[in-house]
Amino acid sequence: MVNCNEVRRVDPLGNGPYNPAAYAMSSRQPRHVMIHARIVGTGSYLPERVVSNAEVAGTLGIDPSTVTRLTGIAERRWADPSQASSDLAVEACRRAMDAAGIAPSSVEAIVLSTTSPDMAFPSTACLLQRKLGCPGGPAFDLSASCSGFLYALSMADAMVRSGQVTQCLVVATEIKSRTLDPNDADTALLFGDGAGAVVVRAEQAGAQPNGGILGLRIHAEGAGHDLIRIPMGGSRTPATEATFSRPGTTLRMRGGPLFRLAVKKLNQAIRDLLKEFGVTLDDVAHLVLHQANGRILSSLAAKLGLPVSKLCSVIERAGNTSSASVPVALDYAVRSGRIRQQDLVVLGSFGGGITWATGLIRW
Known part of the structure; x- marks a missing residue:
């Protein structure tokens, strides 16, 4: 992991200061340097509202302690009515970028997982790109339910390895509370809202052995x-x-x-x-x-x-x-x-x- 207190901009090819534009141009040329992807920053965000087992179990006539025993959950967070999935994603991404020591201007792509988008279209990734102030670059959603983050990470990994991008935000953001039936015990007890993000960066293979x-x-x-x-x-x-x-x-x-x-x-x-x-x-x-x-x-x-x-x-x-x-x-x-x-x-x-x-x- 990159030290959260440092800003490091290193060319993945080892050629001095990191220059996304220059590297993007060079990546289109044949090369013999092997590139792999590394997570260099993580971030997450949970909404402020804490929802206890007593609250979700009350309408079902279930004892709160039974919920904990059956699910392992003591509480969950639900988004404020003013928040959409992109708002949760903004907070998680800012924390991930801070941890990686980068500015939004160096993000070259955004891959976003959600099954609770802000709207049918445009994509939540495009809304997030605008809110963060990232430059024009690929930004798209994918839907793979609870597996979505790893699906998105695999897309980012492929883009980095192929030389399409050198730095990518991968984020998963969900507001499931708005699609829950409070009378359905199979779902009402389980789901919360939140977002998590990582910064994925290209790195020359061998820079850190097997990393x-x-x-x-x-x-x-x-x-x-x-x-x-x-x-x-x-x-x-x-x-x-x-x-x-x-x-x-x-x-x-x-x-x-x-x-x-x-x-x-x-x-x-x-x-x-x-x-x-x-x-x-x-x-x-x-x-x-x-x-x-x-x-x-x-x-x-x-x-x-x-x-x-x-x-x-x-x-x-x-x-x-x-x-x-x-x-x-x-x-x-x-x-x-x-x-x-x-x-x-x-x-x-x-x-x-x-x-x-x-x-x-x-x-």
Whole structure:
């Protein structure tokens, strides 16, 4: 990680002061220098409003302590009515840029994950680009439910490795509270709002041995599309005055089948990733997994044979923030000093689609 108190602008090719324009031009020319991507700054933001278990469980007639026992969640944060997803993203991105020691003017691309965009279009990434004051460059959204951050990180990694950009913001931002049915126990107890971001920078391979993003693997299985969804509001069933009061406008989830698939798919995907890169579970210092609920996290740790102490979790105070949960947990682990240089970190997520993704990073 870059020292938060320093501003470092280094040419990834090792040719003196970092000059994005000059590097972008040189990147279009044939070269023999291998480039990889490194996360050089993290940031996150949770709204101010704290929502207790007593508040969400009251209408369901459930004891607040039962919610904690079943989900591992003690509280979650919900956005103020004046806030949209782009507003949460602005705060997380500013903190990530501060940690990386960069200004918005040096951000060359923005890749944003959300299933709760400000509006149907334009993209929330374009709205974020304007609010941050970043220069013109690619800015786009992607939707992969709770796996969205790792999908977005894989896009940024590919752009860096191909020489399209040298510095990219990757952000996941979600306001799920506005699509919850307070009478649906499967969803009302779990979800919170929040945003997390990272700055990804090009780096010459060999600058730090075996460092940076080693690999990201993304997956989908459309046959499970109905396990978690918001059925209405798209082109198949448009939102109209007549449909506003119907159940299909709120988030619906089949918790049991989704739970079992999440544990099965992520367990195998993590094992496959480690095998591919020739490392063992003993080599892994930290797991930063999607914060769906505490039971999934503990079940995955048990399946993998890893101590719970290796899990980086913020589920107790943040709830399930969908695609923002991985970068929020990652930022917390970095800022608390838990993740240190050269630590081997496994990222993993699972969500609607169904989608799942894994990542391996040498910090």
